[in-house]
Amino acid sequence: MSQAKQLVITHNLSEESLQQIKEVAPDWSIHYGKDPESWESRIEDASVIVGWKKELKKLNFSQPTSLEWLQTWSAGVDYLPLEEMDQGGITVTSANGVHAYPISETIFALMLGLTRKIHSYVRNQQTKTWENEGLKLEIHGKTIGVIGVGAIGEETAKIAKAFGMNVLGLRHSGKENEYVDTMYKTDQLQEMLPACDYVVVTLPLTRETHQLFNKDAFQAMKDTAFFINIGRGEIVKESDLIDALTSSQIAGAGLDVFEKEPLDDDSPLWEMDEVIITPHTAGATEHYQERVIQDIFIPNLKKYIDGQKPTINVVDYVKGY
Numbered sequence: 001m002s003q004a005k006q007l008v009i010t011h012n013l014s015e016e017s018l019q020q021i022k023e024v025a026p027d028w029s030i031h032y033g034k035d036p037e038s039w040e041s042r043i044e045d046a047s048v049i050v051g052w053k054k055e056l057k058k059l060n061f062s063q064p065t066s067l068e069w070l071q072t073w074s075a076g077v078d079y080l081p082l083e084e085m086d087q088g089g090i091t092v093t094s095a096n097g098v099h100a101y102p103i104s105e106t107i108f109a110l111m112l113g114l115t116r117k118i119h120s121y122v123r124n125q126q127t128k129t130w131e132n133e134g135l136k137l138e139i140h141g142k143t144i145g146v147i148g149v150g151a152i153g154e155e156t157a158k159i160a161k162a163f164g165m166n167v168l169g170l171r172h173s174g175k176e177n178e179y180v181d182t183m184y185k186t187d188q189l190q191e192m193l194p195a196c197d198y199v200v201v202t203l204p205l206t207r208e209t210h211q212l213f214n215k216d217a218f219q220a221m222k223d224t225a226f227f228i229n230i231g232r233g234e235i236v237k238e239s240d241l242i243d244a245l246t247s248s249q250i251a252g253a254g255l256d257v258f259e260k261e262p263l264d265d266d267s268p269l270w271e272m273d274e275v276i277i278t279p280h281t282a283g284a285t286e287h288y289q290e291r292v293i294q295d296i297f298i299p300n301l302k303k304y305i306d307g308q309k310p311t312i313n314v315v316d317y318v319k320g321y
Contacts, residue, residue: 004029006066008039010051011073017293024301048304050297052080062087069304071297075099075152075283076232077315078205085317092315093300097151098291099283103202103230104155106282110254111198114226115139119276140164145196147189148203148231149177156200168192172319193220198228204321205232213237218244226252230282233258242268245275256282 007025009032021030031039031046036055043049043056045066051073059067061084068090072080075096085092113119120133144160146153149169157167157179169180170192176183184192186208193199199221203209213229214237221227227250229236238259244250252274258267261280269275285291300310315321 005048006031006042006046008032008042008046008049010034010036010039010049010053010056011289013293014289017289020293020298021301024298025305048301050292057081060088061085061090064088064090069093069300069310071095071292071300071310073292076204077321078232078234082315082317082320091310093296093310093313094315094321095292095296096313096321097295098288099285100151100155101287102285103152103282104159106256106278107152107156107200107202107228107230107254108159110228110256110276110278111144111200111226112139113276114252114254114274120273123273139198142166142197143168143195144198144200145170145192146180147199147201149180149183150202152230153200153202154179156202168195189217190220193217194222196221196225198226201227201229201231201235203231203235205234206320209235211235211237213241215240215243218249221250223249224251226250226254228254230256233261238269245269245272252276254278256280 005028007028007030009030011032012034013032018032031042033039036053040055043059047066048069048071049056049067050071061081070085070090070092072092072094075094075098077092077094080092115137117133117135124131141164143166145168146157147170149157149171153169154177157169157177160167161179167179167181168184169177170184170186170189172186174183174185189212201213212235218240227241241253245253254276255269256278257280263269263277269277296312300312303310
């Protein structure tokens with residue numbers, strides 16, 4: 001009798017999710033939970049791992065003994081030892097797409113908050129200050145530049161059309177999208193930025209996108225434009241962003257991600273009236289687990305058990321996402 005295959009999931013599971021996995025893989029041995037004690041002794045023998053924790057770093061991914069497939073719990077994969085995994089022939093699939101609704105909602109919360117000065121009024125409420133704060137801007141009819149038209153970028157563009165916005169998009173391939181009025185390629189960023197009233201970064205972090213937003217990019221933006229980043233902090237050269245805000249080169253920023261997290265206590269960004277900060281929570285949602293398990297992992301698991309490779313959200317090692 002052959003030994004049961006090992007599945008390690010580094011997160012807690014609802015009973016519903018666990019039963020759905022067991023129905024697909026009834027003969028597998030499943031170890032799960034946030035506490036590493038639930039699965040750490042099994043990682044050397046696991047054929048499939050879902051999620052990532054620091055305890056997995058001790059594995060030699062370039063010469064794995066059992067691991068064939070890693071499903072991440074996040075859309076970004078820049079924190080993984082991708083080069084080693086590529087050498088080891090491991091398939092990596094991401095949670096890309098899970099965040100489209102919550103992050104697009106956060107994007108518009110930040111855009112609307114800055115436009116309608118909600119952040120200023122919340123501060124005034126603490127001191128019982130009755131002040132209109134010079135409120136005058138509207139979001140309707142403005143131009144939004146969506147930097148990275150993947151699942152999140154597309155949902156953002158779709159919502160923008162409901163506000164009657166002119167939607168510009170930027171993606172590596174330049175492939176058109178039904179919700180984007182004009183699509184640009186990556187090397188056309190400087191051409192695109194001067195037209196935008198809002199610049200929204202939804203890109204993954206790669207060698208090409210590292211510090212893509214620097215002094216030159218902020219100088220190309222309107223001084224009335226707002227900058228929103230929910231991608232990765234390292235896509236922005238933070239010192240250049242701070243300079244752009246301090247000198248009123250841009251009007252404000254909504255930031256969920258930073259070069260260093262948590263954001264240092266002495267960062268000037270904390271004190272800036274024109275900045276809204278959220279602590280890398282844009283993707284948080286009540287539906288996160290069910291979307292990862294039901295929409296991505298289980299369909300891929302069915303293929304894997306049938307002797308095929310997973311097909312949903314497979315990471316391209318060359319592109320880095």
